[in-house]
Amino acid sequence: MxxxxxxxxxxxxxxxxxxxxxxxxxxxxxxxxxxxxxxxxxxxxxxxxxxxxxxxxxxxxxxxxxxxxxxxxxxxxxxxxxxxxxxxWNFFDSQVLAWHFHAPDDPHFFENLFEVRAALEVPAIEGAARHRTAEHVRLMKYWLHQAATSGDGVEQFGLATLEIHSIIAESAHNTLLRSVVGVVELLLALALTRDRSGLSDYMHQASVRLEVMVLAVEKGDVEAARVALEAAMLLDRERLLAR
Incomplete structure (x- = not known):
């Protein structure tokens, strides 16, 4: 690991x-x-x-x-x-997933990643909207600020975004759903590096969608949280697969 x-x-x-x-x-x-x-x-x-x-x-x-x-x-x-x-191969192993970052682009594999992410992270964010604590919300807002103020810092933005998704998985009260973090990290790394054109716009849009998502979780609005997550996943999917 x-x-x-x-x-x-x-x-x-x-x-x-x-x-x-x-x-x-x-x-x-x-x-x-x-x-x-x-x-x-x-x-x-x-x-x-x-x-x-x-x-x-x-x-x-x-x-x-x-x-x-x-x-x-x-x-x-x-x-x-x-x-x-x-x-x-154990594709849920974080190292095995990370090694795919160095492999030739495979749109079919990317599609598989997005399918698995949706299958795991939609229940995670619904659980987070039901079970989040004040501390979870505080941490998500902290990392949201880090993402929004990262400028052109790809690493800072990526780490802050990943932290938000990790907290969502953690607050869902379902240990198995934490497996999604490795999938999210690989997709995020690919989205931030595979195409430099439009990167600033992508990071800005991602920050906006993250904020909507975090606020929905804070309010305990399960439906709004799910819709916000789906919008964030769609942005990543279009970034990788619509090229």
């Missing part, structure tokens, strides 16, 4: 401190998701990868175990480590 916001922070070239274990996981994981290591292919031998990544056998094998737990690879004696079919 990675910390929520790690992908957004990387947009400005700022990465979290890493160790050899996470370095190897990210290198191999990104290569698999991007297609550099195709499905069905067998990874290089331990000796080759140890030299390639500059790590010990222990570090390499722990990294492979982590990738195996995510469903990306399968290690077998005398066969090697083979890249698993996509049907076995």
């Amino acid at each position: 990675i910390e929520a916001g790690s992908l957004i922070r990387s947009l400005s070239g700022r990465h979290a401190a890493r160790n050899f274990h996470t370095f190897v996981i990210n290198e191999i994981g990104r290569a698999i998701v991007s297609g550099a290591f195709p499905v069905g292919s067998v990874l290089a031998s331990d000796a080759v990868m140890m030299e390639q990544y500059g790590v010990s056998r222990t570090v390499l094998r722990e990294a492979v175990k982590t990738l195996e737990a995510k469903g990306l690879v399968e290690a077998r004696p005398k066969v090697g480590t083979r890249v698993s079919p996509r049907s076995r």
Whole structure:
């Protein structure tokens, strides 16, 4: 697992401190998701990868175990480590989602992301409108202000927006709905980077829709909150898919 916001922070070239274990996981994981290591292919031998990544056998094998737990690879004696079919990948894993940021654009996959986001975040915001506390509202308004005053700061805007969606998921009183945060972060990162034209206008419109959404949650207006969220999701969808 990675910390929520790690992908957004990387947009400005700022990465979290890493160790050899996470370095190897990210290198191999990104290569698999991007297609550099195709499905069905067998990874290089331990000796080759140890030299390639500059790590010990222990570090390499722990990294492979982590990738195996995510469903990306399968290690077998005398066969090697083979890249698993996509049907076995854990797409709700935050790292697996984040690695798709580096993959070639896939409109069909983007459509899938928006379908999953709607399936999870609509119930989340309806729950938030019913169960939000004064503290939830205070935090959402704080991050709303951060988003509105971010100027052309893509990272600040992205992190503030993600925080609002995270609080919505948190206040819904349904632990499973928090899975939507990784999907939101990937879609947000894509919307902020894939097309620089009209970026300022997109950020402004997104801020306006976020404000409507937060105010509806504060009032406890379930229907208005849902409609505001759908408007925000439509903006993101048009940003990515109408190009």
